[in-house]
Amino acid sequence: MSPSPKSPGGQDFAALRKCILVVEDEFLIRFMLSDELRDAGYQVIEACDATEAVSVLKTVQPDLIISDVRMPGPLDGMGLLALVRETTPALPVIIISGHLHPAQALIEGATQFVAKPYLMEAVVDAVQKVLGKTL
Amino acid sequence: MTTDHIPEPSPSSILIVDGDIISRHVIADYLRHCAYAVVEAANTDEAFVALREPTLTIDVILCDVSALGSRNGFELASWVRSNRPELEVRLAAGAEVAAQTAAELCESGPHLARPYEPEAVVDYIKRLRASRLS
Numbered sequence: 001m002s003p004s005p006k007s008p009g010g011q012d013f014a015a016l017r018k019c020i021l022v023v024e025d026e027f028l029i030r031f032m033l034s035d036e037l038r039d040a041g042y043q044v045i046e047a048c049d050a051t052e053a054v055s056v057l058k059t060v061q062p063d064l065i066i067s068d069v070r071m072p073g074p075l076d077g078m079g080l081l082a083l084v085r086e087t088t089p090a091l092p093v094i095i096i097s098g099h100l101h102p103a104q105a106l107i108e109g110a111t112q113f114v115a116k117p118y119l120m121e122a123v124v125d126a127v128q129k130v131l132g133k134t135l
Numbered sequence: 136m137t138t139d140h141i142p143e144p145s146p147s148s149i150l151i152v153d154g155d156i157i158s159r160h161v162i163a164d165y166l167r168h169c170a171y172a173v174v175e176a177a178n179t180d181e182a183f184v185a186l187r188e189p190t191l192t193i194d195v196i197l198c199d200v201s202a203l204g205s206r207n208g209f210e211l212a213s214w215v216r217s218n219r220p221e222l223e224v225r226l227a228a229g230a231e232v233a234a235q236t237a238a239e240l241c242e243s244g245p246h247l248a249r250p251y252e253p254e255a256v257v258d259y260i261k262r263l264r265a266s267r268l269s
Contacts, residue, residue: 027181028188031174038167045160048177052156058267059157 017043018131019060023053023067023080024096033066036120037127050075054083061088064131066123069097069105078108085109092130096123147245148172148191152182152198152211157263158230161256162197162237168250169241179204179211186219195223197236230260 024030034044047053069077095105098116105113153159176182200208212224227233234253241249
């Protein structure tokens with residue numbers, strides 16, 4: 001994450017928590033997933049589609065992207081994955097989908113795959129597998 | 136009979152409606168730093184989903200006037216005043232006003248203090264936007 005404002009006590013705005021970019025067009029799913037990840041101790045940036053995600057990636061470097069596949073707009077989740085693999089190959093991406101075969105996501109460069117419908121714990125587990133248990 | 140003043144409970148949950156992800160995220164994090172529960176909506180359509188969701192508690196709406204969606208920010212505010220008058224609506228035009236409003240909300244919120252000045256928030260948003268453009 002980029003340098004951020006300091007509180008009067010010198011505490012970093014974003015602290016040193018690992019930062020996850022959540023890309024999901026379904027508002028309530030995005031809210032619940034982001035809330036769960038914040039409760040687990042992560043810093044979360046919420047993007048409503050892949051276009052917003054690309055806009056964020058021009059500005060900040062998250063530690064992980066979690067993206068849905070089917071989203072409105074010119075770029076879907078697999079398009080975002082392809083773009084990330086081209087520009088920042090080491091950046092981990094967890095793909096979430098109810099339609100895609102897990103193998104296809106992994107072949108195209110996803111770090112992990114979570115099938116929809118999912119339990120929130122399954123996503124947090126996948127995140128911890130990728131980022132480690134240390135916040 | 137006692138005349139003790141019972142203070143009104145301070146608001147604790149804020150819905151932010153802003154189509155600019157940088158501004159939305161930074162202001163939302165500022166308010167979370169003030170111990171608010173924050174719900175982020177990228178447009179007014181998402182805001183209406185939030186307002187109709189029975190499991191979400193919202194006390195205050197902070198809406199950018201230029202928020203996109205099937206209704207604009209003014210129309211959202213008008214709908215809320217007619218249909219959910221118990222909610223406080225703050226309209227903001229731009230990041231400066233939104234940051235100032237967020238700072239004021241911090242002073243009336245759970246922590247009754249702003250963690251740092253809104254100018255620092257605006258500077259941060261400007262730096263992020265500048266790096267996006269470069």
